[in-house]
Amino acid sequence: MPHLVLLYSGNLDRPAAQGGTDMGVLCRALCDALLTVRDEQDRQVFPTGGTRVLAFPAAHWAIADGGAAGEAAGRGGDYAFVYLNLRMAQGRSAAVHQRTGQTIEAVAKAHFAAHLAGRAIGITVQVDEGHEVFDAKNSSIHPLFAPRKT
Template sequence: MPHLVILYTPNLDKPASQGGVDMSGLCRALADAMLAVRDEQDKQVFPTGGTRVLAYPAAHSAISDGGAAGIAAGLGGDYAFVYMNVRMAKGRSAAVHQRVGDALNAVVKERFAEQLARRPIGITVQVDEGIEVFDAKNSSLHPLFNRT
């Protein structure tokens, strides 16, 4: 862990000039931001080999009023939505939770500045801490980063 899962409306899978966003670039920027977060002892919060960002377009969606208010406001009715949820293991401080949220939100503000200014779009960034009832990990990634 952590795992950041992004669900988004498929109308964002377009070039930025058409109101979309580079989802692969967004995923990389979010992963880099997560890896840069430090705790109160200036240690990297998330293990490099365990940090994952996955984005999925929604096969089906309905947003708000379907576009009527956007059309009436002259912004168009092609609403978009992005939901980002990062789930991390239990035990980190409230300050770390805030740092993670702030880091992710800074990426969102930068990457979606044009869309937020030009089209009706909603973006949620959520940080959750999990209490695992079962937690098995099988990974050949971690050893790549745990070498001394």
């Protein structure tokens, strides 16, 4: 854990020249950024082998008024959205929650800077921490990052 899931309007899957973006680049940037988050003792918060970022386009979507206000404002009616939801296990401080959310937000805003400046797009970042009622993990990835015994 953590798992960062992005849900976004499918119109962002277009080429950049048509108002889209490379979501794979965004996923890599977000994953790399999560691995930089430190706690109050300057320790890496999220385990390298457990950090996941996944992005899914919505096949169907409706946003706001369908584009009328964007057209009237000269920003076009092709609205877009991105919802970034991070789920992490319990036990981290409020400062880590805040730092993590701000890190995700900064990467998303940088990635979508041209979109924010030139079109109507909504970006939502939500960090959730919860009590798991069932939690099973099976991974052959984690051992790749375990300290090696010499």
